[in-house]
Every structure is written in structure tokens, then in C-alpha cells.
Amino acid sequence: MIPPKEIESVQISIKSNTSKGLRPISWLVCRYRFRQSWPFSRYPLRQIYANGGQMATYRRRGSSWRVEVAKGGIRESASFNTKAEAVAWATKLEAEISAGQRRAYSKVDKTLSDGFDEYIEKVSPSMEKHDWNVTRLNFFREQMDFVGELMRNIKPEQ
Incomplete structure (x- = not known):
């Protein structure tokens, strides 16, 4: 997936089958560099993540940085002293997952x-x-x- 040039969150309302009214759903409206004729493409947030969007989340926790990576059914997290260390670890982990060197625990077939x-x-x-x-x-x-x-x-x- 090519990284979007700009992303904006939009609230839209659709009819829900379970309720008698409208319910808001968050969608991402993405404009891609390669799209000329139809500049906007609408994808639900979870679909963008399923297609391989950036999966690392960085949070400041006191004096340390917490990074969480969720990609391809694999979820891992760790804490680091600096954000640079956290970014390096997350980048390495995402590369390993993309290369197929790591598998989700639920997919491990061991007796x-x-x-x-x-x-x-x-x-x-x-x-x-x-x-x-x-x-x-x-x-x-x-x-x-x-x-x-x-x-x-x-x-x-x-």
C-alpha cells in the first residue's frame, strides 16, 4: 500500500440494521499520489490497517517510551528510554513480520x-x-x- 499523501477523518452517518436511527461511523478519506481521475478513495480504518498500514503506536509513559506493534495478527510491545530506540525496534519488528520471519502465536502448530x-x-x-x-x-x-x-x-x- 502506498502511503497516503493526506489523510483526514470524516464522520458520516449510515442506516443501521440494529437500531432505528442513524449511527456515525469514522472513515478515512485518503488522497493518493497515483490517483488522478478520482482523487478520493474511502476505506474503513480497519481495512487500511489490514492492508498493511503503519502499525506502530508510540506513547510517552513517564520518562520512557512505549511502542506497540500490531501487524498480521502479531501484537508485541516494549518500553525504551528514548523514542529513537522505540522507532528502531518497531521498524525492525515490522520488517521481520513483512519478511515472514515472525508468525502469530495462534498460527503455531505445536503439540x-x-x-x-x-x-x-x-x-x-x-x-x-x-x-x-x-x-x-x-x-x-x-x-x-x-x-x-x-x-x-x-x-x-x-
Whole structure:
């Protein structure tokens, strides 16, 4: 999406199916550089964001800067001492998301058994009781009937 040359917010009213009157909806009216014959294009705000608009939000929080990035189903935030650090982090994160190096957590397809394996390989070796952790997780694999399910589908009731 090409960045808009100018953006203005406009309040319009449309008939709502759920109420008996008019309800205001915010729309963005964008004028693009490449449009000559029809200078205005109307998109709902959420549609512009879905098409890849700038997703970083910067906020001053006391003496630090808080940046929130929401793009492609991924939401991350962090705090920095300066706004320049926050902008650099957000730019890097947005580039990683666009390049496909990061995925939304809900799209990760790992089973609980895969999580156990990863824990045994990466976390447990640095602990004193590595052998006990391996034994314990292998016991859980045998006893739990939902170990083969995707982690995102496991509910607390199980």
C-alpha cells in the first residue's frame, strides 16, 4: 500500500440494521499520489490497517517510551528510554513480520508433546535436575491423553 499523501477523518452517518436511527461511523478519506481521475478513495480504518498500514503506536509513559506493534495478527510491545530506540525496534519488528520471519502465536502448530521435547532439549540441560525433568515429562506423556493435541486447542478443563 502506498502511503497516503493526506489523510483526514470524516464522520458520516449510515442506516443501521440494529437500531432505528442513524449511527456515525469514522472513515478515512485518503488522497493518493497515483490517483488522478478520482482523487478520493474511502476505506474503513480497519481495512487500511489490514492492508498493511503503519502499525506502530508510540506513547510517552513517564520518562520512557512505549511502542506497540500490531501487524498480521502479531501484537508485541516494549518500553525504551528514548523514542529513537522505540522507532528502531518497531521498524525492525515490522520488517521481520513483512519478511515472514515472525508468525502469530495462534498460527503455531505445536503439540504438547513437541513442547515437552523442546523443553527437554533447550531448557532442561542447564538445570541441575535434568534427568528428573526427562523422567517426569515422559511420565506425563504416558498418563495424559491430550499430549498429542495442538497446544492452542488444550483447555483448562482437560
